[in-house]
Amino acid sequence: MNIVIAGAGAMGSRFGIMLKQAGENVILVDGWQQHIDEINQNGLKANFNGQDVTEFISAYNQNDLSDVDFSADLVILFTKAMQLDNMLQSLDNMLGKDTIVLCLLNGIGHEDVIKKYVDYDNILLGNTMWTAGMEGPGKVTLFGNGSVDLQNLGEGKEDVAQKVADVLTNADLNARVSSDILTSIYRKACVNGTMNGLCTILDSNMADFGDTSVAKPIVQKIVSEFLAVARAENVFLDEEAVIEQINGCFNRETIGLHHPSMYQDLIINNRLTEIDYINGAIVRKGKEYGVPTPYCEFLTQLIHSKEEIVEAK
Ligand SMILES: NC(=O)C1=CN([C@@H]2O[C@H](COP(=O)(O)OP(=O)(O)OC[C@H]3O[C@@H](n4cnc5c(N)ncnc54)[C@H](OP(=O)(O)O)[C@@H]3O)[C@@H](O)[C@H]2O)C=CC1
């Protein structure tokens, strides 16, 4: 399958490497020129579960795609939420009438942006529990396990969703077609709504935060706000199951040592965060539905305050 990874940071690189290793025809598209040059000159390097691997995958700057002759069957979106609209504009020439677009960004509501550029029937919405970290241009660190949930937005497009899930699973990415992706997106948003902001403010990985005496009550308060907003949208989640999934992030043997992507953005790279698409989205929706969200509001404010202190760009 001809696959474009649109947003080739940490996660895009993971998916690019694993799909290439499974024999798919992959290209990477990104806006970070130094990263692109490094990949094209020396290959995309990864410390992959402790082993050094290098994959040679062509990488292109999203602002310079006019001469790229690649007929994309599948585009996997892996930008940061703030970059999504720009990336879709850049990809315009590559999106044929049958190109399937799969969104795996964290956060809520990305379909509203994607719909502006892609036929509704060609959109797959999903999320993932895989993790990844950037070491520097052309180099990522990949460890642990994960999975992907995805669903077709268009009616009767289940076969398309299944085909994409099969391609991902064939690359060991453990994908499954969900029949209720909004529930799955809210469930993942609860994971990000707790792990990402808190580990960033507390300067910790997930396992160290999980070991603190206050982790459980704070997680419970934030989850209850997410679930109340979800209920207002007729999305019903089982609180115990959500908390169990979050507790899974504290496991040092699996992904507990990971610093969430928001930590990588703000603390390591001085970059703006996706907080407005996670806890901030819950605050906005809470106001709309008359649902109080004090914990999400406070965490959103703390992250914005930290962004200002470190002059994040
Ligand atoms: N990392 C993780 O473990 C997980 C992340 N996600 C989600 O996946 C999506 C993509 O996240 P992720 O892969 O972490 O994103 P990254 O921050 O690694 O990459 C996203 C983009 O940011 C830019 N960028 C990243 N690092 C630098 C740098 N040091 N200097 C300059 N530019 C840089 C690049 O684009 P450009 O130069 O064009 O700005 C890149 O395409 C997000 O929605 C995230 O929440 C989901 C699950 C886990």
Ligand SMILES: CC(C)(CO)C(=O)C(=O)O
């Ligand atoms: C690994 C996980 C689940 C942590 O919240 C994630 O999605 C991220 O790092 O953004």
